[in-house]
Amino acid sequence: MNQGNRDGFASRFGVIAAAAGSAVGLGNVWRFPYVVGENGGGAFLLVYLGFVLAIGVPVMLSELLIGRKSQRNIFGAFHVLAPGRPWFLIGLMGVGAAFMILSFYSVVAGWTMEYLYLAFTNQLATVSSVELNQIFSEVKSGAWRPVFFMVVFMAMTAFIVKSGINKGIEKYSKLLMPVLFVIIVLLCIRSVTLEGASAGLEFLFRPDFSRITPHVVLEALGQAFFSLSLGMGVMATYGSYIKKGESLGKTAISVSLTDTAIAILSGIAIFPAVFAFGIEPGAGPGLVFVTLPGIFSKMIGGYFFAFIFFALLVIAALTSSISLLEVVVAYFTEELKMRRRAATWLAAGLMTLLGLICAFNSTVFNLFDNTSSNILLPLGGFFIVVFVGWFLGHNIVRSELEADGRVARYFHLFLVVIKIVAPVAIALVFLNQLGLINF
Ligand code: PHE
Numbered sequence: 001m002n003q004g005n006r007d008g009f010a011s012r013f014g015v016i017a018a019a020a021g022s023a024v025g026l027g028n029v030w031r032f033p034y035v036v037g038e039n040g041g042g043a044f045l046l047v048y049l050g051f052v053l054a055i056g057v058p059v060m061l062s063e064l065l066i067g068r069k070s071q072r073n074i075f076g077a078f079h080v081l082a083p084g085r086p087w088f089l090i091g092l093m094g095v096g097a098a099f100m101i102l103s104f105y106s107v108v109a110g111w112t113m114e115y116l117y118l119a120f121t122n123q124l125a126t127v128s129s130v131e132l133n134q135i136f137s138e139v140k141s142g143a144w145r146p147v148f149f150m151v152v153f154m155a156m157t158a159f160i161v162k163s164g165i166n167k168g169i170e171k172y173s174k175l176l177m178p179v180l181f182v183i184i185v186l187l188c189i190r191s192v193t194l195e196g197a198s199a200g201l202e203f204l205f206r207p208d209f210s211r212i213t214p215h216v217v218l219e220a221l222g223q224a225f226f227s228l229s230l231g232m233g234v235m236a237t238y239g240s241y242i243k244k245g246e247s248l249g250k251t252a253i254s255v256s257l258t259d260t261a262i263a264i265l266s267g268i269a270i271f272p273a274v275f276a277f278g279i280e281p282g283a284g285p286g287l288v289f290v291t292l293p294g295i296f297s298k299m300i301g302g303y304f305f306a307f308i309f310f311a312l313l314v315i316a317a318l319t320s321s322i323s324l325l326e327v328v329v330a331y332f333t334e335e336l337k338m339r340r341r342a343a344t345w346l347a348a349g350l351m352t353l354l355g356l357i358c359a360f361n362s363t364v365f366n367l368f369d370n371t372s373s374n375i376l377l378p379l380g381g382f383f384i385v386v387f388v389g390w391f392l393g394h395n396i397v398r399s400e401l402e403a404d405g406r407v408a409r410y411f412h413l414f415l416v417v418i419k420i421v422a423p424v425a426i427a428l429v430f431l432n433q434l435g436l437i438n439f
Contacts, residue, residue, distance in 0.1 A: 006071065007165040008241040014170035015246060016254050019238050021173040021319030023259035024180065026108055027227040029316050030288050032263040033270045035223050037281035040211030041203040045267070047212065048220040052260050055221065055425055056228045058417040059381050060235050061252040061401075062388040067239025068248065069392075069400045073330035074233030077240070081392060090383045091331075094233030097376040098327040100368045101232070103354035105324065106157075107365065109317035110150030114139050115289065116310035117149075124293040124306055132290045139289075146359040151352060153314075157321045158348035161329055162341050165241045169322055176315045183312040184262060187269035190305055197272030203281060204267045214432075221429045222373065228259055231377035231384065234323045237330050247404040269309075273299070288313070325351070375430070382426040389419035 009015045036044050070077035075091030082088075118124050118135070127135070139145060160168045191197060225231055242251065270288070273295045274281050283291045288309075296306035325347060332343035358365040388397060394415065401408040408414070431437045 006241075008243065009170050009238075010166050011170075012246060014166075014174055015238075015242050015251055016258070017173040017177045018169050018319075018323070019235065019251065019255045020258040021177050022229045022234050022238065022323030023227060023255055023320075024177075024262045025227075025229075025316045025320030026105065026112070026313065027223070027320075028259065028263040029184075029266045029313055030108070030112075030285075032223065032227065033267055034282075034284055034287040035219060036204065036267055037271075037274075037287065038284065039216045039219055040208060041271075041281070042205050042207035043209055043211045044216055044220055045204065045264070046207050047217055048224060049260065051221050051224040051425075052228065052256055054417065055422045056224045056230065057252050057256045058414060058422055059225075059230045059385055060228060060256060061248055061414065062385050062418055063230065063233070063235035064239035064242065064248045064252060065388060065397065065400045066384065066392075067236035068242050068244070068403075069396065071240050073240070073334045074236045074327060075331050076334050077233075077236055078387075082387070087383075087387060087391070090380060090387070091233065093376060094231075094236075094380055095328055095331050097232035097372050097380065098234075098324045099351060099354060100372040100376070102321055102324040102351045104358045104365050104368045104372075105317065105321060106150050106154050106351065106355045107146065107359045109153045109314070109321060110146055110148075110359070111139050111289065112310055112313040112317055113149040113153055114145060115293075116307070116314055119293075119296075119303070119306040119310050122303060125297045125303060127293075127297065129290070129294050132294050133286075135293075136286060136289045141360075147356060150355055150359060153317070153321070154348050154352045154355065156318060157325050158344050160318075160322050161325045161348075162344035164340065165326075169326060172322070173319055176319055180262075180312055180315045180319075183308045183315075184265045184269060187305060187309060187312070188265055190299070190301065191269045191272040191276075194272055194276040194299070196276040200270075200272030200275035200281075201268070203275065204264075204271050218429050218432050221425060222378070225377045225381060226373050227263060228256060229320065229323060231379070231381035232372075233327050233380070236384075237327050238323065240330070244403045245405075247406065248401060249408060249410065378426050378430040382423055382430065385418040385422045385426070389415060389423075 009018060066077050066081065070080040072080050074094040075088055078087040078091045160172045229235060271281060274291065277295050277298060279291055292309065293306060296302040299305060328347040329340065329343045332338045332347060333340050358368060398408065398411055401411060
């Protein structure tokens with residue numbers, strides 16, 4: 001099964017940086033704060049944390065395990081582990097989800113690049129909130145602007161991916177993730193030292209349990225899936241590049257903790273500023289594109305902080321998009337026997353075409369967004385844990401978890417979670433999002 005000279009991650013830090021790079025993305029810095037804002041703050045955060053630990057970590061571990069055991073892309077993995085069975089359809093669904101997610105993700109990433117440019121050329125400073133709204137709608141729907149920045153972003157993504165795992169994805173993740181961390185810490189320091197910041201921290205950390213409704217609970221689970229990059233084969237693909245000597249359990253925990261820490265730090269960077277300037281926390285998706293620039297323009301050092309904030313968004317988006325592209329490239333090279341370079345440009349080209357449709361047609365944008373995050377990811381996650389829990393033999397699971405030579409003391413707990421807890425929880429979210437049940 002082992003393909004001798006297969007490309008792979010060279011170091012433990014590289015594994016964590018790449019996988020955390022995938023998880024930490026627009027989902028953390030753009031989506032998480034506004035979802036927390038819309039769902040009442042602290043109480044949502046607690047539920048979210050519970051889901052990350054109880055479901056996110058086990059699903060991630062299952063994915064890593066499938067990848068490393070099979071040494072294949074997400075489609076080939078099921079062929080190797082369950083030959084002649086229809087499980088490979090989950091792999092195909094993952095490849096399809098990668099196409100869908102990256103095509104709308106690259107559009108939002110294009111906006112973040114344009115905002116980086118606007119911040120750099122000082123075009124966001126001292127403009128009114130009406131003008132900021134206008135800028136946002138021009139960025140979204142201008143004639144050439146959304147296309148130009150999206151294409152540049154996809155080209156950067158493809159450039160990294162075509163260079164391979166060790167010399168591309170690992171190298172850039174090791175460089176970019178520490179930069180991202182430094183930026184977010186700087187932003188947090190600025191935010192909490194604003195006058196009136198404590199109200200924002202209280203909103204984020206003091207749970208008001210009356211705000212917990214079944215809907216809030218389900219939102220939290222959906223956010224956990226998207227934010228941790230679960231359910232479509234990113235973690236399985238990366239898992240296939242991890243050496244046998246590494247502990248998959250530790251990897252899953254470190255990546256999940258990093259992702260959660262960055263989400264919380266984003267909250268700490270954003271809410272104190274939002275409250276200090278007397279703005280509604282539930283501003284929705286425009287929070288980082290309209291609300292924050294307004295705050296930066298009133299802040300001492302605003303030019304600098306606006307610039308590094310949008311740099312942070314671009315970096316976060318880039319290390320996530322490379323993981324999405326890699327899912328497809330691994331499939332093209334291993335199953336369709338294409339060369340890496342050709343596979344990369346072909347996949348990136350196709351995704352850019354789909355992205356163009358998303359950039360100009362908000363119905364398609366929303367369709368891709370909703371279908372992938374609300375249907376494909378939970379469905380994929382459900383089948384992945386069911387596959388590992390009920391289909392793949394317990395001996396195989398155990399030996400893969402203990403391939404680093406240490407006893408996996410969490411083994412039985414892990415089995416209970418992936419056999420029962422996780423599938424049931426995912427099924428509830430899934431049914432709710434399809435509208436088949438309504439809490
Ligand atoms: N986790 C990424 C984010 O938070 C998005 C993503 C989802 C990436 C699924 C890969 C797969 O932005």
